[in-house]
Amino acid sequence: MASYSELFDLDPQLVHLNHAGVAPWPRDTVQAITRFAYENARWGSQHYAMWMQHEDELRELARWLIDAESKDEIAFLKNTSEGLSLVAQGLDWHAGDNMVLVTEEFPSNRIPWEAAAVRHDVAIRWVSLHEAEDPEHALLELVDDRTRLMSVSSVQYARGLKLDLPTLGEALKDTPALFCVDAIQSLGSHAFSVKEAQIDFLAADAHKWMLGPEGIAVFWTRPEHYERLGLSQYGWHMTERAGHFEEREWSPASTARRFECGSMNTIGIYALHASLTLLHRVGIIEIEERIADRIEQLDQVLRALDCKILTPSGIDRRAGILTFTPPEGNSQHVYEQLLGRGVLCALRGGGIRFSPHFYTPAYALQSALESLQEIID
Numbered sequence: 001m002a003s004y005s006e007l008f009d010l011d012p013q014l015v016h017l018n019h020a021g022v023a024p025w026p027r028d029t030v031q032a033i034t035r036f037a038y039e040n041a042r043w044g045s046q047h048y049a050m051w052m053q054h055e056d057e058l059r060e061l062a063r064w065l066i067d068a069e070s071k072d073e074i075a076f077l078k079n080t081s082e083g084l085s086l087v088a089q090g091l092d093w094h095a096g097d098n099m100v101l102v103t104e105e106f107p108s109n110r111i112p113w114e115a116a117a118v119r120h121d122v123a124i125r126w127v128s129l130h131e132a133e134d135p136e137h138a139l140l141e142l143v144d145d146r147t148r149l150m151s152v153s154s155v156q157y158a159r160g161l162k163l164d165l166p167t168l169g170e171a172l173k174d175t176p177a178l179f180c181v182d183a184i185q186s187l188g189s190h191a192f193s194v195k196e197a198q199i200d201f202l203a204a205d206a207h208k209w210m211l212g213p214e215g216i217a218v219f220w221t222r223p224e225h226y227e228r229l230g231l232s233q234y235g236w237h238m239t240e241r242a243g244h245f246e247e248r249e250w251s252p253a254s255t256a257r258r259f260e261c262g263s264m265n266t267i268g269i270y271a272l273h274a275s276l277t278l279l280h281r282v283g284i285i286e287i288e289e290r291i292a293d294r295i296e297q298l299d300q301v302l303r304a305l306d307c308k309i310l311t312p313s314g315i316d317r318r319a320g321i322l323t324f325t326p327p328e329g330n331s332q333h334v335y336e337q338l339l340g341r342g343v344l345c346a347l348r349g350g351g352i353r354f355s356p357h358f359y360t361p362a363y364a365l366q367s368a369l370e371s372l373q374e375i376i377d
């Protein structure tokens with residue numbers, strides 16, 4: 001493969017350090033979308049069987065990405081919020097249950113639970129992880145025999161804390177609490193295993209580290225939970241005999257397709273298929289190592305510039321996010337100046353968030369850091 005940055009058509013004036021926000025599409029993905037658009041314009045749905053084949057292949061790619069047992073366990077929903085809402089609305093809550101959540105979560109992993117808590121008279125136990133010395137311990141300390149669920153982001157969106165999911169999964173395994181993970185800040189940036197982490201539910205949209213478009217998300221749950229997860233969305237596609245339109249009898253599909261109520265986001269499927277094929281070709285370990293190198297490089301220079309790093313240190317605690325405050329603490333001003341100089345980043349968690357991906361070239365990082373230095377000076 002040529003230099004990884006050549007797989008993208010980013011404007012050379014732009015330094016894209018916002019993969020934790022919305023990522024750019026690789027050229028392969030742009031071509032896949034374009035080809036699909038032309039094919040649809042020319043042939044309509046004549047090649048529907050081929051669309052289905054793409055969908056099937058994408059399920060396998062997603063299975064690979066999360067290390068699930070079977071591609072039949074993968075559902076494609078429209079976003080992370082839909083997946084988490086499906087769990088929040090589908091569980092058989094009882095008044096007096098509680099759930100454990102993180103105070104600083106992105107709203108997608110907070111609001112579905114808050115809505116369910118009000119409806120079912122369930123308590124929420126909040127834990128702040130910003131200052132926690134032992135985040136897993138802080139989370140587990142709140143679990144008791146009425147805890148029905150813990151939901152966390154695998155990597156916190158604002159300051160980038162990476163949780164030790166296997167430790168949480170192992171501890172929760174012997175309790176009544178189910179383990180739900182918003183994996184949007186992980187999938188595509190580092191190796192991930194639902195098996196190793198003993199997760200019960202996972203949701204993640206494609207538009208960050210997976211380098212896919214918005215509006216298509218991976219949703220996974222252990223098949224043993226299918227029956228207990230009440231459905232709230234119905235349609236032709238989620239039935240066991242989807243496509244047999246004349247039949248009046250139906251039952252939910254025995255696979256994860258039961259969560260996909262109607263027609264699929266085929267253009268999104270084509271796009272994500274191309275993006276995940278690229279990630280698969282590069283290899284997730286290579287991606288993980290290259291992101292870690294870039295984070296380390298940024299960390300060293302930011303420290304030398306007297307910036308305060310808000311992301312916890314230690315390779316195990318980091319993924320693709322590095323959040324910092326400039327020496328004078330004026331994050332908003334510095335952020336605006338960075339944007340003005342073509343450094344695409346975000347203002348999050350009380351600081352400036354940089355999130356490079358595996359292909360981000362060294363010269364781009366250097367250019368962003370030089371811009372930062374000029375602004376600070």
Ligand SMILES: Cc1ncc(COP(=O)(O)O)c(C=O)c1O
Nearest residue numbers: 079080081106108153157184205
């Ligand atoms: C942790 C986290 N969860 C979810 C989302 C997005 O949710 P959705 O896919 O529902 O738009 C984001 C960012 O946009 C995020 O950082």
